Amino acid sequence: MINSSATYDMLSDDYDDMVDKTRDYSQVGKVLSDFIGDRRTLLEVGVGTGLVVKALLDINPNYEIWGIDNHQPLLDQAKAKFDAADNVQFHLQDVLNLSLPKTFDVAYSRGGASMFINTPDGCWFASHLSGRENNLKSLKLIAEHLEDGGLFIINADRYRNYDNELKEGVVHHRRIEQQTIDGEDYMVFDLSISHNQKVVNRQVLKLFLLSYQDAKELFMEAGLTPVSIEADGSFHIYTKGAAQ
Ligand SMILES: C[S@@+](CC[C@H](N)C(=O)[O-])C[C@H]1O[C@@H](n2cnc3c(N)ncnc32)[C@H](O)[C@@H]1O
Numbered sequence: 001m002i003n004s005s006a007t008y009d010m011l012s013d014d015y016d017d018m019v020d021k022t023r024d025y026s027q028v029g030k031v032l033s034d035f036i037g038d039r040r041t042l043l044e045v046g047v048g049t050g051l052v053v054k055a056l057l058d059i060n061p062n063y064e065i066w067g068i069d070n071h072q073p074l075l076d077q078a079k080a081k082f083d084a085a086d087n088v089q090f091h092l093q094d095v096l097n098l099s100l101p102k103t104f105d106v107a108y109s110r111g112g113a114s115m116f117i118n119t120p121d122g123c124w125f126a127s128h129l130s131g132r133e134n135n136l137k138s139l140k141l142i143a144e145h146l147e148d149g150g151l152f153i154i155n156a157d158r159y160r161n162y163d164n165e166l167k168e169g170v171v172h173h174r175r176i177e178q179q180t181i182d183g184e185d186y187m188v189f190d191l192s193i194s195h196n197q198k199v200v201n202r203q204v205l206k207l208f209l210l211s212y213q214d215a216k217e218l219f220m221e222a223g224l225t226p227v228s229i230e231a232d233g234s235f236h237i238y239t240k241g242a243a244q
Contacts, residue, residue, distance in 0.1 A: 016049055016051065016077070025051045025052060025054070025055040026055050026058065028052055028055055028110060028155075029052065029054075029055025029056045029058065029059050030055075030059065031230060031234065031235060032052070032055075032056060032108055032110075032153060032235070033056060033059045033060060035106075035151065035153055035230075035235070035237055036056075036063075036105075036106050036151070036153075039105035039106050039150075039151070040062060040063060040064060040105060041063075041064045041065075041102070041103075041104045041105045041106070042056065042063055042064065042065045042066070042104060042105065042106045042107070042108065043065075043066050043067070043068070043100070043104040043106070043107040043108070043142075043145060044065065044066070044067040044068070044107075044108055044109065044110075044112075045068060045095050045098075045107055045108070045109040045112045045113060045142060046068075046069055046095070046109055046110075046111065046112020046113050047067025047068060047069045047074075047075070047078055047090060047112075048069060048071075048074045048078065048111075048112075049074050049077040049078050049081070050067060050077070050078030050079075050081045050082070050088075050090070052108075052110050053065050053067055053078065053081075053082075053088060054081055054082075057082075057086060057088070061086075062087075063087070064087040064088075065087065065088050065089075066088070066089045066090070066091065066100065066102070066104070067088070067089070067090045067091070068090075068091045068092075068093040068095065068098065068100070069090070069092065069093075070092065070093065070094040070095075072092055075090045075091075075092055078090050095112070095113045095129075095138045095141065095142070096129060096134060096137060096138050096141075097141075098138070098141040098142065098144075098145060099141075100145060102145070103144075103145055103146060103147050103150070104145055104146055104147065104150060105146075105147055105150050105151070106146075106150060106151045106152075106153065107142050107145060107146055107150070107151070107152045107153075108151075108152070108153040108154070109152075109153070109154045109155065110155045111155060111157065112154075113127060113128050113129055113138060114126065114127035114128065114129065114135060114138070114154070115127075115154060115155050115156065115157050116154065116155070116156035116157070116212075116215075116236055117156065117157045117158075117159055117176075117187055118156050118157070118158060118159060118233050119159040119178060120159065121178075122211075122212060123156060123212045123233070124178075124185070124187065124209050124210065124211060124212065124215075125209065125210040125211075125212065125214070125215030125218070126157075126187045126207040126208070126209050127207055127208045127209075127210075128205075128207060128208075129208065130208050131208060132210070132214075132218065135208070135210070135218060136218055136221060136222055139152075139218065139219060139222035139224060140222045140223065142222075142224075143222050143223040143224050143240050146240040147240070148240055148241050149239060149240060149241060150239070150240045151227070151237055151238065151239055151240075152224050152237075152238040152239075152240070153235055153236070153237050153238075154235065154236050154238070155234060155235050155236075156229075156233050156234055156235065156236060159176060160174075160176065161173075161174055161175050161176060162174050166193075169195055169196045170193065170194070170195050171193070171194045171197075172191070172192075172193055173190075173191070173192045173193070173194065174189065174190070174191055175189070175190040176188070176189050176190075177190075178209070179206075181206070184208070184209075185209035185210075185211075186206040186207060186208065186209055187206070187207040187209055188204060188205070188206050188207075189204070189205040189206075189207065190202070190204050191203050191204075191205060219238055223240055223241065224238035224239070224240060225238060225239050225240075225241065225242055225243045226238055226243070227239050227243050
């Protein structure tokens with residue numbers, strides 16, 4: 001299986017151009033900040049180039065935000081977006097071994113190591129981490145880094161293909177398909193970049209899948225209780241401990 005690191009190596013130079021075309025980060029920040037309310041200390045899991053951190057700080061400069069990612073080139077781009085006045089920190093860490101000397105009011109993940117995906121057949125939990133055990137471990141670690149009653153907010157992606165022109169003649173293609181391989185369910189992302197219609201780089205990424213019900217049990221086992229789902233299905237909210 002191609003790991004996500006190889007994919008982000010391929011995409012890191014164009015990451016900001018690429019995502020800006022497909023996603024309104026200020027809207028992502030607004031939806032998140034509505035859930036965050038007056039909580040202040042935030043952890044982004046899979047922070048990438050820091051676009052969500054920036055959107056949140058544009059809304060509320062008083063947030064203290066730490067981000068982790070297992071991909072240094074993206075973290076370097078994230079660091080370059082902020083100055084000393086911003087209360088941000090970035091750490092090179094895999095969520096499977098998350099270890100920070102702090103607990104947070106809120107952890108959130110937008111397109112990070114795992115996410116939900118809304119398909120025509122329903123909502124699935126999809127993860128770069130293989131197998132149930134690894135996912136349980138990472139969710140437990142996220143829960144350990146939350147204050148009691150803290151929130152974990154995780155996004156749900158859309159099940160869609162696209163071709164986005166990054167710059168003249170350079171196009172980012174995404175094809176997504178659900179597949180069953182050796183009895184296990186996967187979401188297969190076929191990601192490529194073409195230049196003048198010739199594919200110059202291509203990675204196929206298989207994300208481990210769990211049904212919504214199995215994922216709910218996984219989150220509960222990790223100590224994360226479902227609270228709500230954003231009205232348009234784009235974010236799922238969990239709390240550490242029992243729901244209020
Ligand atoms: C699609 S990007 C999203 C980045 C950012 N959250 C955003 O919305 O622009 C996914 C990020 O998750 C990171 N990631 C994937 N697996 C990870 C893991 N096991 N531990 C930490 N970060 C991971 C990738 O390196 C990448 O930066």
